Amino acid sequence: MKNLQRIGYLALTASILPGCSTQVKTEKIEKQPNIVFIMTDDHSYQTISAYGHTLSQLAPTPNIDRIAEQGIVFEQAFVENSLSTPSRACLMTGLYSHQNGQRTLGAGIDTTQTFFSELLQQNNYQTAVVGKWHMQSEPKGFDYYSVLNDQGEYYNPYFKDKGSNGEFKQEKGYATHLITNKSIDFIKNRDKDKPFCLLVHHKAPHRNWQPEPKYLNLYEDVEFPIPDTFYDNYDTRCEPAHVQDMTIDKTMTYVYDLKIYELADVKPYSEEWNVEGYKKEVTDQMTPEEIEVWNNAYHPKNQEFLKNKDSMTQDEILRWKYQRYLRDYLRCIKSIDDEVGRILDYLEKENLTENTIIVYTSDQGFYMGEHGWFDKRFMYEESMRTPLLIAYPKKIKAQSRTKALVQNIDYAPTFLSLAGIEKPKEMSGTTLEPLFGGEKPENWRTDLYYHYYDYPAIHQVRRHDGVRSDRFKLIHFYEQDSKGNYILNCNEFYDLEKDPKELNNLYNSKEYQEQVAYLQERLNTYRTQLKVDEY
CATH class of the missing domain: 3.40.720.10 (Alkaline Phosphatase, subunit A)
Structure with a gap:
């Protein structure tokens, strides 16, 4: 590798993020880490x-x-x-x-x-x-x-x-x-x-x-606990939580995600798009020896599931999918x-x-x-x-x-x-x-700015920005109209101390209007100072 000539340190002015201080060294240190x-x-x-x-x-x-x-x-x-x-x-x-x-x-x-x-x-x-x-x-x-x-x-x-x-x-x-x-x-x-x-x-x-060969059966006997919010119905939440496409139940696929490649060989199998491509995408990368190890691990488990699938309830199938997901992950x-x-x-x-x-x-x-x-x-x-x-x-x-x-x-x-x-x-x-x-430190930041833009796209999560403080969170969902203007979709507000799982949207609660107004002010400040151009 080329050795680079050492040059002098830069003398640049530090900027200050709203709500926090920036500490910048101006001297050289004896030994750089x-x-x-x-x-x-x-x-x-x-x-x-x-x-x-x-x-x-x-x-x-x-x-x-x-x-x-x-x-x-x-x-x-x-x-x-x-x-x-x-x-x-x-x-x-x-x-x-x-x-x-x-x-x-x-x-x-x-x-x-x-x-x-x-x-x-x-x-x-x-x-x-x-x-x-x-x-x-x-x-x-x-x-x-x-x-x-x-x-x-x-x-x-x-x-x-x-x-x-x-x-x-x-x-x-x-x-x-x-x-x-x-x-x-x-x-x-x-x-x-x-x-x-x-x-x-x-x-x-x-x-x-996709686990490596030596771990293909790891955790097979472990039953991972279902999260408390697993069956969330998104009550009180805005439309984006209801219309997303990222559920284990409906979005997670049998062939691509859960690796039941046996279904790719069933004709016709139309539950997933491009099932043969999904299987090929994985197996084409593997050596014959790796494919053999893979099949020896997954095929018996897959066969057992397919044998019982028609007699299982939807909830039993959902729980099976969750366990397969967690184990592979x-x-x-x-x-x-x-x-x-x-x-x-x-x-x-x-x-x-x-x-x-x-x-x-x-x-x-x-x-x-x-x-x-x-x-x-x-x-x-x-x-x-x-x-x-x-x-x-x-x-x-x-x-x-x-x-x-x-x-x-x-x-x-x-x-x-x-x-x-x-x-x-x-x-x-x-x-x-x-x-x-x-x-x-006393002058450390008191909140953070967040902004997600990638819509429409995979998983269909709507655009949104917001502010999170130590205790509260304000989320602003928005979309574009036919003329390209950004318009309000919905707002959500959470008290993370009382509701850490974010189940109860308090945006319209009279009890929290002071906190909502404060975070809205902080959100406006971020947008202005950071020159945010869509929201």
């Missing part, structure tokens, strides 16, 4: 043991928990836009979606915006990204990259790097394992005279949750946890832990059957909230926790600040350093 940023795709906080949810106690994550034990758990970490590509753009730029251009899954990232990796690279860092990139732009600011094609495949995936001339080439193995191999190889072969920043971006546990998490352990073990073996910032997070939250759903997108807690664990022995006391409100636009400013680099004045996020002691 290494950064290992591990981000999974769709990993819910409910399935990480450090957060204490029942699911994670039945399917523990001991290696991810090592980061929590050595560092700090952020109990109120959130995303700005609960969708994969926009979330990645927020990470790289420290900007909201409308500022960086990536509002939806499709094209949009403004490549003229500065990526934090470029600033690290210009200031002595050797930089790398491995795994899921998922933006329609080339990775920039990286000395090394090896990234998956689009969403990537679980089995024998395709990667491209700087030496492949833009061509994706297939590699044999399971994606989670391959990404870790590449990440450790980068650390091994780095320029040891420089600090490094490594982004480890896993494909897992993204839909359709958590099998993928088991592999992630193993691979996180490999990276942590290597850092410890090489005596790199003391001067390395280790971050574990996801690009957003995910529904584990709450409200009867899977997927994300909504501003409700399960999708807006994301896991965030950070270990850095020099600055973070082990086993710390904080309830301070943080957001994924804060990652880039944090890395720059810890590296002694002033953030660009246009970056909206703020460094998380003031929280590393476990205490929340």
